[in-house]
Amino acid sequence: MKKTAIIGGGASGLFCAIMLLQGNSANNVTIFEKMNRVGKKILATGNGRCNITNENADKIERFYGETPLFPKEILSEFTPKNLIDYLLKNGLLLRKENDKYYPFSEQAGTVLDFLRLKCESLGARILVDKKIENIKKSNNKFIIEGQEFENVVIACGGKSSPHLGSDGSGYELLKGFNHAITPLLPAITQIKTENQFTKQLKGIKADANVSIFVNQKLIREDFGQVLFADYGISGPPAFQLSAIAAKNYDKNCFLSLDFMPDFSxxxxxxxxxxxxxxxxxxxxxxxxxxxxxxxxxxxxxxxxxxxxxxxxxxxxxxxxxxxxxxxxxxxxRLKVTGVNGFNNAQITYGGAKCNEFDSKTLESKFQKNLYSCGEILDVNGDCGGFNLQWAFASAFAVAKAINGENND
Ligand SMILES: Cc1cc2nc3c(=O)[nH]c(=O)nc-3n(C[C@H](O)[C@H](O)[C@H](O)COP(=O)(O)OP(=O)(O)OC[C@H]3O[C@@H](n4cnc5c(N)ncnc54)[C@H](O)[C@@H]3O)c2cc1C
Known part of the structure; x- marks a missing residue:
C-alpha cells in the first residue's frame, strides 16, 4: 500500500487525492492543510460563483511562464472536456456562459463540497491546521509530522491572497529539495495608473478594448468591462493585462483604451x-x-x-x-505606475521552475517520488477558468504517475 502525503488542500491537492484514490483504492492518502478547513480559496473564485474551467483552457497560448510550452502535454492529457465529462458523470451540473463554465448552482461552495465530500467518501485523511514547514528524508521515505510516506505532492499554491491560505510557504518546501523559484509577481489583479482622470471616473464602468504598450510596442490587448477607481483600473481587461503591467511598470508602460473599437x-x-x-x-x-x-x-x-x-x-x-x-x-492613454499587490491578486505569476520537473508526471528531477501540482509551478493562465483547469489537469497528471500509469 502506497502512502502519499499531499501538502495543501486546495483545488489541486483535493483533486489529486480523488484521482489517486479512484485510480487505486489501495492507496493511502493524507492531506495536510494549514488553514482550519480545506479549499478556502475555491469559495472566493469567480466572485463566489467559481469559474471552474473554460472551453479554451487547453490552448497553450493562454498560459505563460519561463517555459511556456511546459504545460502543453499535461493540458492535452486532461482537457476541459475531460473535466466537464468527469463532473457531469459524478453529478455536478454545470452552466456555460460564453466560453466559461460555472456550477449550475452558481455557488463556489458546490465545487468545494463536491471535492471535499468525494475525498472523504474515498477515504482520504484530511488534517487541518497543519502548516508543513519541513519535510525530512530517511531510508527512502519522507517524514512529515513524524509520519512516513512513500510519495509527497506539494500542492501549496502560490503567494497571492494569503488570507485564503497560500502564503508562499510551499516554495520553501521545494527549495529544501534544491528547486529554484522564478521571480514572483502578483497577477490577475488591478492595474495602478496615473490617476488624474481615473479619480474623476471612480465607480464608472465602460466597455473598452484595452492595449498595453511597453516602450511604444504593443504587447497585448483585451476587450471587456473596465471599472475605474482611485488608483487606476479594475475589471477583466485589467486582470488579463496585469502580469505585463507588473513586469514593466518601471519602463515606459502605458494603457490605451478604445471606447469605440468597432468604429474608425x-x-x-x-x-x-x-x-x-x-x-x-x-x-x-x-x-x-x-x-x-x-x-x-x-x-x-x-x-x-x-x-x-x-x-x-x-x-x-x-x-x-x-x-x-x-x-x-x-x-x-493611462500611464501604468504598478499593480495592486499579492493581497489582492488572484494568482502568482512565476513559481517553481518547470524544467526541474518531468513535463508528463510532474515528478521532481532532483528527488524521486516528490511531485508538485497547481499554481506553485511557474504555469500561469489567463483569467476565466484557466488556472483552475491547470490545477485539475496537473493534479490528474501527478495522480496518474503515482498510480503507476506512466511506467511505460
Ligand atoms: C479571489 C480569487 C478568485 C479566483 N477566481 C478564479 C476563477 O474563477 N477561475 C479560475 O480558474 N481561477 C480562479 N482563481 C485562481 C485559482 O483559485 C487558483 O489558481 C487555484 O486555486 C490554485 O489551486 P492550487 O491548489 O494550486 O492552490 P490553492 O487553491 O491556493 O491551494 C493551496 C492550499 O495549500 C494550503 N497551504 C499552503 N501552504 C501550506 C503549507 N505549508 N502546509 C499546509 N498547507 C499549505 C493553502 O492553505 C491552500 O488551501 C481565483 C483566485 C482568487 C484568489
Whole structure:
C-alpha cells in the first residue's frame, strides 16, 4: 500500500487525492492543510460563483511562464472536456456562459463540497491546521509530522491572497529539495495608473478594448468591462493585462483604451458631427457633446482631457478639436505606475521552475517520488477558468504517475 502525503488542500491537492484514490483504492492518502478547513480559496473564485474551467483552457497560448510550452502535454492529457465529462458523470451540473463554465448552482461552495465530500467518501485523511514547514528524508521515505510516506505532492499554491491560505510557504518546501523559484509577481489583479482622470471616473464602468504598450510596442490587448477607481483600473481587461503591467511598470508602460473599437476615428468623428448638426439632439454645450455616444461622465472627462472648456458652445469647436476628441475616444492613454499587490491578486505569476520537473508526471528531477501540482509551478493562465483547469489537469497528471500509469 502506497502512502502519499499531499501538502495543501486546495483545488489541486483535493483533486489529486480523488484521482489517486479512484485510480487505486489501495492507496493511502493524507492531506495536510494549514488553514482550519480545506479549499478556502475555491469559495472566493469567480466572485463566489467559481469559474471552474473554460472551453479554451487547453490552448497553450493562454498560459505563460519561463517555459511556456511546459504545460502543453499535461493540458492535452486532461482537457476541459475531460473535466466537464468527469463532473457531469459524478453529478455536478454545470452552466456555460460564453466560453466559461460555472456550477449550475452558481455557488463556489458546490465545487468545494463536491471535492471535499468525494475525498472523504474515498477515504482520504484530511488534517487541518497543519502548516508543513519541513519535510525530512530517511531510508527512502519522507517524514512529515513524524509520519512516513512513500510519495509527497506539494500542492501549496502560490503567494497571492494569503488570507485564503497560500502564503508562499510551499516554495520553501521545494527549495529544501534544491528547486529554484522564478521571480514572483502578483497577477490577475488591478492595474495602478496615473490617476488624474481615473479619480474623476471612480465607480464608472465602460466597455473598452484595452492595449498595453511597453516602450511604444504593443504587447497585448483585451476587450471587456473596465471599472475605474482611485488608483487606476479594475475589471477583466485589467486582470488579463496585469502580469505585463507588473513586469514593466518601471519602463515606459502605458494603457490605451478604445471606447469605440468597432468604429474608425473617422466614423467616431462623423457620429459627433451627426449629434452636433441634428437640431433636435444637438447637445449645444460641450459638456453634453458625447452624451449620445458614451457614459456621460466618461464623455466629459474625455473632452476635458483635450483641454476644452466644457461650458463652451459646441459650435465654437474647431474641426481640429473634434478630431482630437474622436482620437481620444479611440486612444485614451493611462500611464501604468504598478499593480495592486499579492493581497489582492488572484494568482502568482512565476513559481517553481518547470524544467526541474518531468513535463508528463510532474515528478521532481532532483528527488524521486516528490511531485508538485497547481499554481506553485511557474504555469500561469489567463483569467476565466484557466488556472483552475491547470490545477485539475496537473493534479490528474501527478495522480496518474503515482498510480503507476506512466511506467511505460
Ligand atoms: C479571489 C480569487 C478568485 C479566483 N477566481 C478564479 C476563477 O474563477 N477561475 C479560475 O480558474 N481561477 C480562479 N482563481 C485562481 C485559482 O483559485 C487558483 O489558481 C487555484 O486555486 C490554485 O489551486 P492550487 O491548489 O494550486 O492552490 P490553492 O487553491 O491556493 O491551494 C493551496 C492550499 O495549500 C494550503 N497551504 C499552503 N501552504 C501550506 C503549507 N505549508 N502546509 C499546509 N498547507 C499549505 C493553502 O492553505 C491552500 O488551501 C481565483 C483566485 C482568487 C484568489
Amino acid at each position: 476615428t473617422e466614423q467616431v468623428k462623423e457620429q459627433i458631427y451627426t449629434a452636433i448638426n441634428n437640431p433636435i439632439t444637438s447637445p449645444l454645450k460641450v459638456e453634453n457633446l458625447l452624451t449620445l455616444l458614451l457614459n456621460k461622465r466618461l464623455g466629459q472627462v474625455i473632452v476635458k482631457s483635450c483641454d476644452i472648456n466644457i461650458n463652451q458652445n459646441v459650435y465654437e469647436l474647431s474641426d481640429k478639436k473634434i478630431t482630437q476628441i474622436a482620437e481620444r475616444i479611440k486612444n485614451f
